[in-house]
Amino acid sequence: MSTTTPPTGTTAHSTGALHDADLDGVPVFDSVGEDWSQIAAEAARLGEERIVVNMGPQHPSTHGVLRLMLEIDGETVTEARAGIGYLHSGIEKTMEYRTWAQGVTLCTRMDYLAPLFQEAAYCLAVEKLLEITDDVPERASVIRVLVQELNRICSHMVFVGTGGNEMGATTVMMLAFQAREDLLEALELITGLRMNHGYVRPGGVAQDVPDDLTAFTRTKVASVRKYMRGLEDLLLENPIVHLRMKGTGYLSMAACMALGVTGPMLRATGLPYDVRKTQPYCGYETYDFDIPTATEADNFARMIVRMEEIYQSLRLVEQACDRLDATVGAPVMVTDKKIGWPAQMSVGPDGQGQSPEHVKEILGTSMESLVHHFKLVTEGFRVPPGQVWQTIEHVRGTMGVHLVSDGGTKPYRAHFRDPSFNNLQATSVICEGGQVADVVVSVASIDPVLGGVDR
16 A cells, blocks of 8 residues: 655656655655556645555456556545556467367367357367358367367366455355366366367367266266355345446446447346347357346446356257267367367276277378378468358357468467457456455456466
8 A cells, every 4th residue: 555645746757666756845756667656746736645555466356467547535545547468378379389179278268167168169169260160060069169168167177266255255266166176077067177278179179078968068067057146145135246237337238238248247237238149159059058147337236147157058069069969979179181080089997098990990091091190280271361250159248259361270369259359348447436345356357367367
């Protein structure tokens, strides 16, 4: 915390040390950091006292890598600004030096709570450039829907659990994370990993699901429904939750539209906008599900929308399981051997490994298969020149992917519109005028993941 009470005429510099000096009778305040220098100069010009608090970037309630600069008057926040960039990884630039297939293993690491959405959006965009969207097997699209909805529930459970924990409800976090663990087991059974899966590939998915996957998933769905009833009992009628969340962090529909805020934050204002309905992909138009909305546009409404979205995702998971049962044995990758990843991964008892049958074929009987394997892994496939824009409904809102190809085996440019980046613009709107204690709840209601912001 820093305070200044400079008289009119005081000047502020950034020379590296904080001290008071008397130069010709004029006090001089030296402070480190351009942002603080600007605040101090403005305070000096107006001749007023200001208290500025840095919340983060190490503060656990700011997700460890978000800096909040709060100007406060007593317990009231008069100004709030978000500082980002503490987790910058250069993923988009790195993708320009990796093949189109390798791009999956990079983009999956952006929003680390919802990796499968980046994978799906990226692969859908690559398929558009290749003009093979209609060639992707139906079973592969069903699997993509399944893993995305499982991932959506897992991410929302983190929101519910950490949000409850930040209000002091440790039991809420325990229940939510136990439910998440159940579904992470299903994802691990499908992809071999709990996160950063690299499972969705251009043309389909890396491998088919195990034979017992649908039965296992249905068991986990039933378990998650029980956990949800427990969470509802703890949260929905809790007077402390109502006092902390109702009427705080208000963000109107007009503000959402002006700032480009999408996802549950927008739907909490009453607008049922969801890319799965407006611009369907992966066959979402053939599934039966609703778009939850609320009208209060506050922190509590955003929590209610996300909890209802969990139920809708459970419906989608059950429908996807039914379709998988009806398409057993169908292909999960395009038939074009110059594009389709040839590994045919087969997850063994140890959770790793390639199909022995495939290894035997490419090394012992088919020179053509070996050549395709070698070319795809070392050089990659070529994508016709052009550019494409693809959107999907990410956990946190509308995710967009802009890919540019110059006809080579690597992207000329790859850019992601991550919803957390846009949604964070609402930080000042939902925090200013509220209490300091409300800042933690309001930022949690945005549900930002800074890996996606600082990509």
